[in-house]
Each structure stands twice: as structure tokens, then as C-alpha cells.
Amino acid sequence: MSSTTQKTVLTGDRPTGPLHLGHYAGSLKARLELQGSVEQYLLIADAQALTDNAGDPAKVTSNVVEVALDYLAIGIDPDLTTLAVQSQIPELAELTSVLMNYVTVSRLERNPTIKEEIRQRGFERDIPAGFLTYPVSQAADITAFRATLVPVGEDQLPMIEQTNELVRRFNSTVGAQVLVECAAMLSTVTRLPGTDGKAKMSKSLGNAIALGASADEIRQAVRSMYTDAQHLRVSDPGRVEGNVVFAFLDAFEPDAEKVAQLKAHYQRGGLADSAVKSVLEDRLQGLLAPIRVQRQRLAADRGTVLRILCQGTEHARERAASTMGAVKRALGLSYFA
């Protein structure tokens, strides 16, 4: 593939805590699969994380390296994927301020992702202006890297839509195709439930299994997983829908035939929760053990991790700066050139 037709993929994570299995099923796995076949950027979105953690910057800054460790431990290879730290690329903030003029407050307030997040965080009208406008900053991230493909969960789809609206408004204003539209890439497992059966796995809800979890933590988490409250005796028929253990097997057991058989047996009756949990636990222990080992090894070599981040950020900054240059020229903001 020539470099002009090659796809450019960008995704990011807010560094507010170590990453967990929800991230793995929702997007990390897709990033690993894409690695090597596309030009891939991973953005550690610390500036975006500050939009709802402004009072606790240490929570954000202390997790930048943690997220980098998670990426590297799962097999993200800095030679194939560029790792970048958002706040260290001033062109992203510059592009955000330009794009901000091409969106209205009412459009931002209608963004379903923002609406839902405002509700979850209990912001109501006391929403930080930076939080309301983070879709614009995300659009700047995407367009600065001229990303054509953005692997996201379903909850982030409105962000892609809003990005493309901004791209079209900007391009039609300047009368040139300066910014590039992108497409969302939905993963097959878009949303992993929490271990408690709540709709979403999240560290703040305490229902997550971290990628660096110890063998004991994994065992405990699987044992305490929500199954089917009506499945009282082993011989009773059990429900697979809404059963967290099966949702996890769907996400992490590659042998689909085996999962189908377990489901059928469970639905018929005669299969104990503990038996299904033990299959899942084996699978998760097998998946996470090498990640944990690699993560611990890298954590002991912080200098190397920082060097990888610094080099990646430098490379990413060059690309963002070239887009920002084109944006300024298109607007006529180039007096001294």
C-alpha cells in the first residue's frame, strides 16, 4: 500500500486510571489487530481528562505512564504505533480554538455522549466550559493527525459525527479540502458489562478488572460476578442474557463453539455457575498473566517508557504541526510567511 492510500488510525484514552478489560474488549484488541497494517496513533488524552478532573490534576498526570504501561504490556509496539501525550502537542490546543468557532453551544449541548456524561457526573448547568467543548478538542485530535479511521465504542459515535460536521463546515468556509473526514470503526464487543452486571465496566464503579490485576484479584472478580439471580439450583435452567459470565466468555473465549455449548447446557439446566466461572477464570488468567509480567518488567524501567512517550509525541507533533500550518494558511492567518 502506498503511503497516500494507507489508512491513518487514531484513538485515545483519558488517563484517569489504569486500563481494564472493558478497554481491552472495546478497543485495545482492535488496535493490536490493526498494528502494522495501518499508520496508527495512540493519544494519551491528558488535556481532555482535565476537562472533568480540573480540581485533581495529579489524578491525571500520575496515570499517563500507567496507561502507557498498559499499552506496551498488551503488545503495542512503539516501532509500529506512535504513542503521544496530548498536552505536549500545543498544535492540538491551537486547532481546538480554531474549530471552536465552527460549532454552536446548542449543538454541543445536543451531543448525546456529552448529555449522558453530564448526567452521570451530576454536572447539570455547572458543567465546566472545557468539558462541554471536549468534542471539539477530540475533533482537533482526529483531524490534526488526518485520521481516516477511529476505532471507538458505540458511546463515542456522536463524537465522530460531530467531527465530520466540523470538517465539512471548515472546508466549505475555506473552499478547500484541508481537513479530512473520518469513519468510525466499531469493535464487535462494544461494551463489556461490569462484574456486577451494571451496563459499563468502570474503575470508578468498582466493577472493573484491571489489565494489571493479580491472579487473586482475577479469581475474586470472577467468583463474585453477577450471573442469573433465578439460577438457584444447578439443575435449574439458567439465563444467558444479562449473565455477566457469558458476556465475558463471548468477549474473551476465542472458541465460539465451546461458548455455544456451555450456553446451551446452562439454559437446559445442569451446569453450575461455578463450572462456567471456572472456564472463564482459566481464560482470563491465561490472557492476563503475560500482560501482568510484561507490565511489571516495564514499570521497573520508567526511563525507557518516558523515552518512548517523548519520541512518539515528537513524531505526532510534526504531523499535527503540518495540519495546523495548512489550516492557518487556508484561513489567511499567515502574515509573516
Ligand code: TRP
Ligand atoms: N474520548 C476518548 C475517551 O473517552 C479519548 C479520546 C481523546 C479519543 N481523543 C481521542 C478517542 C481521539 C478517539 C480519538 O476514551
